[in-house]
Amino acid sequence: MDKDKYDVHNYMEDVVAELIRLYQEKNPDLCCCPRCTMDISALVLNGVKPQYIRIETKVGKLDQKLIASLEKIVNKACQQVKDNPHHDDDFDPEKMYLENLSERLVEQVLIEVLQERDDLDFDQDMLSIIAGLVLNQVKPRYAVTDRGGAYMRLAELEHQFFPTTIAIIYNVLNQLEELE
Numbered sequence: 001m002d003k004d005k006y007d008v009h010n011y012m013e014d015v016v017a018e019l020i021r022l023y024q025e026k027n028p029d030l031c032c033c034p035r036c037t038m039d040i041s042a043l044v045l046n047g048v049k050p051q052y053i054r055i056e057t058k059v060g061k062l063d064q065k066l067i068a069s070l071e072k073i074v075n076k077a078c079q080q081v082k083d084n085p086h087h088d089d090d091f092d093p094e095k096m097y098l099e100n101l102s103e104r105l106v107e108q109v110l111i112e113v114l115q116e117r118d119d120l121d122f123d124q125d126m127l128s129i130i131a132g133l134v135l136n137q138v139k140p141r142y143a144v145t146d147r148g149g150a151y152m153r154l155a156e157l158e159h160q161f162f163p164t165t166i167a168i169i170y171n172v173l174n175q176l177e178e179l180e
């Protein structure tokens with residue numbers, strides 16, 4: 001199994017991006033540069049339950065209670081970034097991007113688990129679903145980073161990450177076996 005064999009996406013990224021855009025439109029005093037927008041997104045997405053299995057993402061169609069609680073988080077994150085902006089730092093929008101580091105971590109652990117369980121053979125769609133179900137249960141770790149930054153942060157991970165993630169992966173695999 002290699003990276004190209006599956007695809008994951010946190011659909012909350014789409015919901016949150018729209019909410020941030022709407023909030024920035026209503027508050028012209030906020031900076032809308034790519035760096036500030038990415039920093040706001042990271043703060044919000046780290047505080048919201050991820051949705052790696054496809055959901056409705058149009059804000060107008062979502063539950064109003066959910067939107068209201070997300071708006072509070074967006075509001076707070078916008079103020080936080082406004083008070084402490086990083087847009088004067090060295091920032092190359094070509095090289096820096098917003099990433100949930102948990103995606104890469106889960107991928108590493110999933111590869112290891114599936115290498116040990118060579119009785120299991122999943123196609124790309126199934127691997128995407130498995131990774132999505134696992135990522136829905138793993139704490140998001142969004143950061144504005146380049147590749148080097150990402151690896152540096154991997155080294156700082158709490159040592160509970162690997163056993164916890166392996167347990168989640170085995171839970172998901174067991175649930176799938178029960179469904180068969």
Ligand SMILES: [Zn+2]
Pocket residue numbers: 031032033034035036037085087
């Ligand atoms: Zn800015």
